[in-house]
Amino acid sequence: MKQSMSVKTFDSLFAELSERAATRPEGSGTVAALDAGVHFQGKKVLEEAGEVWIAAEYQSDEELSEEISQLLYWLQVLMVGRGLKLEDVYKHL
Numbered sequence: 001m002k003q004s005m006s007v008k009t010f011d012s013l014f015a016e017l018s019e020r021a022a023t024r025p026e027g028s029g030t031v032a033a034l035d036a037g038v039h040f041q042g043k044k045v046l047e048e049a050g051e052v053w054i055a056a057e058y059q060s061d062e063e064l065s066e067e068i069s070q071l072l073y074w075l076q077v078l079m080v081g082r083g084l085k086l087e088d089v090y091k092h093l
């Protein structure tokens, strides 16, 4: 899933996904995921969380890291879909 040339962070990915939601570029998987709705997004969060769990128990650090990145992505899609901002979450940390 790594497509950029620079290092991405949680915040920069969130900005990127928010921009996708606003501009709706053709071919964006994020736009399709947002259009699919909260039920679809919630299932992806659960699926990726399960894959993180399995990877943590049985797979390599690299595989675990990739699964965690996918979980972070789907959490962000869910946040953007619901209109949450990073600050809404960060204030609870």
Ligand SMILES: N=c1c2ncn([C@@H]3O[C@H](COP(=O)(O)OP(=O)(O)OP(=O)(O)O)[C@@H](O)[C@H]3O)c2ncn1[C@@H]1O[C@H](COP(=O)(O)O)[C@@H](O)[C@H]1O
Residues within 6 Å of the ligand: 001, 002, 003, 004, 016, 017, 020, 027, 028, 029, 030, 031, 051, 069, 070, 073
């Ligand atoms: N970081 C991600 C990202 N992580 C996961 N995914 C999606 O999450 C799903 C899981 O990824 P995989 O294809 O590896 O997994 P899978 O097909 O479910 O199968 P498994 O391997 O999980 O069993 C796929 O639908 C991926 O497209 C992501 N889709 C997009 N991004 C980034 O989000 C940004 C916007 O992307 P677009 O909206 O597509 O332009 C770009 O920077 C992308 O790199």
